Amino acid sequence: MNLLDAVLFLPLAGFALLLFIPREKPELIRRTALGVSLVTFLLSLALLIGFDRSSPAFQHVTDLPWISMPPIRYHVGLDGLSLWLVLLTTLLTPVGILISWRQIDRRIKEFFALFLLMEFGLVGVFLALDLFLFYVFWEISLVPMYFLIGIWGHERRIYAAVKFFIYTMTGSVLMLASIIYLYNRAGSFDYGFILQQVVNGRLPLRPLEGLLLFLGFFVAFAIKVPLFPLHTWLPDAHVEAPTAGSVMLASVMLKMGCYGLIRFCLPLFPVAARHCAPWIVALALVGIVYGALVAMVQPNMKKLVAYTSVSHLGFVVLGVFSFTELGLNGAIYQMLSHGISTGALFILVGCLYERRHSLEIRDYGGVATPAPHLAVLFMITALASMGLPMLNNFVGEYLVLQGAAQADFSWAVVAALGVILSACYMLWLYQRVFLGAASERVAAQVYDLQPRERAAMLPLILLMVWMGTFTQSFLPPISASSQSILEKTRVNQEFHAQIPREVARAR
Amino acid sequence: MPADFLPSSAEYLRFLPEIVLTVAATLVMVLEPLTGQRSKRALGYLAQAGLWLALAAALAAQRHPGPAFSGMLLIDGFATFFRLLVIAVAILIVLCSYGYLRREAAERGEYYALLLYSVAGQCIMASADGLIVIFIGLEISSISSYVLAGYLRNDKRANEAATKYFLLGSFATAFLLYGIALIYGATGSTGLTQIRHVLAASQLSSAGLLVSTAVALIFVGFAFKVSAAPFHVWAPDVYQGAPAPVPAFLSAGPKAAAFAVFLRVYLIAFEPVTARWEPIVWVSALLTMVIGNFAALPQNNLKRLLGYSSIAHAGYILVAVAAHSESGTAAAMFYLAAYVFMNIGAFAVVGYLAGKGEQRLNIDDLAGLAARQPATAALFAIFLLSLIGVPLTAGFFGKFYIFRAALEARLIWLTVLGLLTSAVAAYYYLRILVVMYMHDPADSTEDLPPQGAGLKAVLWASAAATLLLGIFPSLILNFINQAAGLGK
Numbered sequence: 001m002n003l004l005d006a007v008l009f010l011p012l013a014g015f016a017l018l019l020f021i022p023r024e025k026p027e028l029i030r031r032t033a034l035g036v037s038l039v040t041f042l043l044s045l046a047l048l049i050g051f052d053r054s055s056p057a058f059q060h061v062t063d064l065p066w067i068s069m070p071p072i073r074y075h076v077g078l079d080g081l082s083l084w085l086v087l088l089t090t091l092l093t094p095v096g097i098l099i100s101w102r103q104i105d106r107r108i109k110e111f112f113a114l115f116l117l118m119e120f121g122l123v124g125v126f127l128a129l130d131l132f133l134f135y136v137f138w139e140i141s142l143v144p145m146y147f148l149i150g151i152w153g154h155e156r157r158i159y160a161a162v163k164f165f166i167y168t169m170t171g172s173v174l175m176l177a178s179i180i181y182l183y184n185r186a187g188s189f190d191y192g193f194i195l196q197q198v199v200n201g202r203l204p205l206r207p208l209e210g211l212l213l214f215l216g217f218f219v220a221f222a223i224k225v226p227l228f229p230l231h232t233w234l235p236d237a238h239v240e241a242p243t244a245g246s247v248m249l250a251s252v253m254l255k256m257g258c259y260g261l262i263r264f265c266l267p268l269f270p271v272a273a274r275h276c277a278p279w280i281v282a283l284a285l286v287g288i289v290y291g292a293l294v295a296m297v298q299p300n301m302k303k304l305v306a307y308t309s310v311s312h313l314g315f316v317v318l319g320v321f322s323f324t325e326l327g328l329n330g331a332i333y334q335m336l337s338h339g340i341s342t343g344a345l346f347i348l349v350g351c352l353y354e355r356r357h358s359l360e361i362r363d364y365g366g367v368a369t370p371a372p373h374l375a376v377l378f379m380i381t382a383l384a385s386m387g388l389p390m391l392n393n394f395v396g397e398y399l400v401l402q403g404a405a406q407a408d409f410s411w412a413v414v415a416a417l418g419v420i421l422s423a424c425y426m427l428w429l430y431q432r433v434f435l436g437a438a439s440e441r442v443a444a445q446v447y448d449l450q451p452r453e454r455a456a457m458l459p460l461i462l463l464m465v466w467m468g469t470f471t472q473s474f475l476p477p478i479s480a481s482s483q484s485i486l487e488k489t490r491v492n493q494e495f496h497a498q499i500p501r502e503v504a505r506a507r
Numbered sequence: 508m509p510a511d512f513l514p515s516s517a518e519y520l521r522f523l524p525e526i527v528l529t530v531a532a533t534l535v536m537v538l539e540p541l542t543g544q545r546s547k548r549a550l551g552y553l554a555q556a557g558l559w560l561a562l563a564a565a566l567a568a569q570r571h572p573g574p575a576f577s578g579m580l581l582i583d584g585f586a587t588f589f590r591l592l593v594i595a596v597a598i599l600i601v602l603c604s605y606g607y608l609r610r611e612a613a614e615r616g617e618y619y620a621l622l623l624y625s626v627a628g629q630c631i632m633a634s635a636d637g638l639i640v641i642f643i644g645l646e647i648s649s650i651s652s653y654v655l656a657g658y659l660r661n662d663k664r665a666n667e668a669a670t671k672y673f674l675l676g677s678f679a680t681a682f683l684l685y686g687i688a689l690i691y692g693a694t695g696s697t698g699l700t701q702i703r704h705v706l707a708a709s710q711l712s713s714a715g716l717l718v719s720t721a722v723a724l725i726f727v728g729f730a731f732k733v734s735a736a737p738f739h740v741w742a743p744d745v746y747q748g749a750p751a752p753v754p755a756f757l758s759a760g761p762k763a764a765a766f767a768v769f770l771r772v773y774l775i776a777f778e779p780v781t782a783r784w785e786p787i788v789w790v791s792a793l794l795t796m797v798i799g800n801f802a803a804l805p806q807n808n809l810k811r812l813l814g815y816s817s818i819a820h821a822g823y824i825l826v827a828v829a830a831h832s833e834s835g836t837a838a839a840m841f842y843l844a845a846y847v848f849m850n851i852g853a854f855a856v857v858g859y860l861a862g863k864g865e866q867r868l869n870i871d872d873l874a875g876l877a878a879r880q881p882a883t884a885a886l887f888a889i890f891l892l893s894l895i896g897v898p899l900t901a902g903f904f905g906k907f908y909i910f911r912a913a914l915e916a917r918l919i920w921l922t923v924l925g926l927l928t929s930a931v932a933a934y935y936y937l938r939i940l941v942v943m944y945m946h947d948p949a950d951s952t953e954d955l956p957p958q959g960a961g962l963k964a965v966l967w968a969s970a971a972a973t974l975l976l977g978i979f980p981s982l983i984l985n986f987i988n989q990a991a992g993l994g995k
Contacts, residue, residue, distance in 0.1 A: 140897070
């Protein structure tokens with residue numbers, strides 16, 4: 001058994017284990033869940049040992065037959081693109097469990113069991129190297145999240161949960177159709193095999209065929225990212241979800257969409273991807289500005305943070321479809337940064353909610369007085385989120401802007417607006433919530449961070465600084481992967497330009 | 508009299524499951540007046556034993572495949588698969604009927620006898636190799652089903668269901684019979700293989716219209732049996748009115764058997780005229796998926812909702828028929844196996860929760876079930892997730908397999924539209940999950956009686972099968988893929 005398989009299946013084992021713990025022992029359930037997730041995290045850290053950071057190849061690979069006909073394999077592996085995303089998932093799971101410790105006060109067993117099941121699905125999505133397996137994990141991660149929102153969410157939780165499920169499901173059935181079609185053409189579900197065929201030109205797709213297949217994948221990912229105008233499920237889901245659900249949703253689940261774009265849309269359908277790039281970039285730019293503007297006027301803190309996600313993930317899509325190495329590196333870096341900083345924002349907003357039982361900004365003010373540590377951590381996180389140099393988001397945003405400018409300077413100009421606006425909404429939020437005089441109720445209800453909350457926030461704050469200053473600890477594997485992905489899209493483009501009709505005719 | 512007119516012992520062996528079932532059914536009938544009211548349950552056990560024997564007989568028959576009774580039956584992998592399937596369905600139905608009949612104070616021997624006769628008819632359908640035998644099997648199966656639908660004779664809804672089912676069913680059978688007569692007129696035969704040869708040899712110029720009409724009429728007959736649009740209107744009413752184990756049975760056993768003959772007749776006998784029937788099936792499949800899924804959206808009655816859902820699932824299987832290929836047949840077979848388990852499981856839960864006289868069939872009556880009975884709710888959730896088609900359940904792999912076959916046959920639009928309707932379907936299944944898991948407990952889930960051992964066995968076995976077929980479909984895929992060739 002490979003180390004990677006252990007990282008993948010340990011949460012599933014934890015899920016099964018929790019089912020057998022009687023529900024009368026909540027403390028044991030919490031501890032087991034935390035223990036399992038921590039061990040998973042430590043094991044995933046061990047993946048770094050011996051990981052070749054300069055190679056774009058898949059490492060820690062396991063490849064076993066699963067279903068005989070059609071040939072579907074359990075094929076998992078790790079490269080520079082998925083490495084950090086897996087670590088992000090395994091890190092945020094114990095964090096999410098820690099902050100749910102007291103927040104979740106009913107049906108504790110189900111909550112923590114589903115949380116571990118979700119980790120299984122999420123890690124699987126990033127590891128799967130077989131399209132069928134990828135789809136399986138993609139859908140598995142959907143079910144626990146649906147229950148997390150629907151059972152432990154706020155008032156409009158059911159509406160939000162169903163909307164989330166139907167939106168994602170609609171996108172993913174189209175992806176399923178594309179996957180099956182691709183299988184019928186290529187004769188395999190294996191990612192590496194199909195990619196090889198595409199690169200070698202042995203899988204010639206007619207332009208319309210390629211476009212439709214591309215769109216089948218793209219729509220599923222774009223819904224998940226979410227790309228404007230497919231983002232409408234996101235504010236509902238984020239606002240209604242319990243804190244830990246929001247954290248996983250924003251930090252990891254949205255990254256599934258970005259990951260899919262980079263892993264599948266770009267290298268498998270380079271022609272269609274390049275063809276559609278201007279349109280997609282336009283949507284991304286609209287999303288950046290629109291998300292920021294809408295965030296600015298939100299009276300609800302969680303909704304505000306949700307709309308900042310729309311804006312920040314616009315950067316990711318912009319970087320991906322700029323087809324430059326800097327842009328792609330930046331996009332991947334931004335994915336990780338956004339995961340850390342938005343996760344932290346949701347945790348802090350959740351802490352505020354737990355104290356004051358309100359998400360409305362007007363119910364706050366002067367929180368810094370009764371809760372100075374909370375205020376400081378929120379400040380750091382807000383600064384990170386708006387892209388202050390030396391903190392994590394700056395690196396990603398800068399690289400994306402640079403890459404976008406290489407592709408088309410006007411893109412960078414519009415995107416830069418988003419950076420400016422992010423400072424506006426974040427600082428304004430901070431001012432209204434934390435500064436000023438504390439009202440009586442705020443002073444009475446709000447207290448400072450508890451040890452468990454500090455423990456949850458500490459790794460995130462450290463990572464914000466680390467990722468903002470020591471970029472080289474993270475960038476080499478990302479860069480190796482993005483280089484190889486871009487190379488594949490380029491090879492293919494030239495190939496298609498070079499082999500005109502003769503080959504087609506001969507065929 | 509030719510020497511081979513008398514059947515050989517091997518031919519009797521090939522017919523053994525039907526013999527066992529008929530003998531067991533008759534035995535139940537004979538013993539019924541001799542048993543007191545207290546010991547009716549014993550008749551159920553007898554039926555159960557008969558079914559297990561028939562299961563063994565079907566397996567034994569598979570060891571000696573071949574034709575029987577002058578080519579009227581053909582025992583091959585395909586026949587065995589469907590025989591095992593319909594017998595397994597009956598086993599599950601009998602298991603969950605014990606508690607149900609006792610609760611409704613309706614434990615009588617004829618229930619089990621009718622069930623066994625119906626299964627015998629379905630076994631004949633599964634192994635029939637000629638239109639006449641198909642007709643006989645269909646009638647044996649249907650007539651018993653009509654009576655079963657009205658089994659609770661003091662229940663108005665059940666009576667309405669039975670009448671409706673009988674009237675419409677008779678019409679459909681008449682269409683089928685008319686089609687058979689026409690095809691006999693056009694080809695001079697009722698044997699599937701002979702029809703195929705005649706159709707392949709003739710250029711269809713003279714008998715073209717006749718054959719097309721016959722193909723269409725037979726389609727009407729089969730479409731009714733599998734509840735495919737536009738011949739589906741009976742299904743929701745019958746499923747809602749009939750006592751809960753009966754719709755569970757109707758949506759599984761007779762449907763599977765009807766699909767078996769559907770596949771055999773259209774893929775063997777009418778294979779030379781595929782171009783004529785493929786568009787019909789295409790349109791019907793799409794209509795069935797759209798109508799089934801959209802009509803289920805506003806339903807509040809659980810049985811009616813499952814009724815529309817079973818229409819929608821028939822639509823998915825029709826997609827596999829429309830693919831008219833070996834992989835399409837395999838997909839239909841796998842889907843039926845998957846569907847049987849998840850659907851019987853769902854109906855069993857509904858029948859249990861409905862309470863005496865089936866008073867609680869509204870979705871809202873499930874409120875808070877997850878808090879009151881976590882295990883029942885979790886099992887129901889597995890069935891529902893499988894009906895939605897979430898990975899690692901049999902329902903997902905079945906859908907995947909069907910749409911793979913459809914794309915292979917270049918039915919691209921049918922695939923895309925079908926998959927989109929299945930996303931719509933998620934909504935009404937989710938409604939049930941929402942009420943079970945996300946609403947506060949209501950009175951309706953408070954005083955549920957403990958589950959009987961039979962019901963428990965059905966729920967756990969169905970859930971295990973749903974997950975097992977979803978995670979390791981290869982368990983039966985190899986057999987299915989071999990059987991799907993239909994001996995061609």
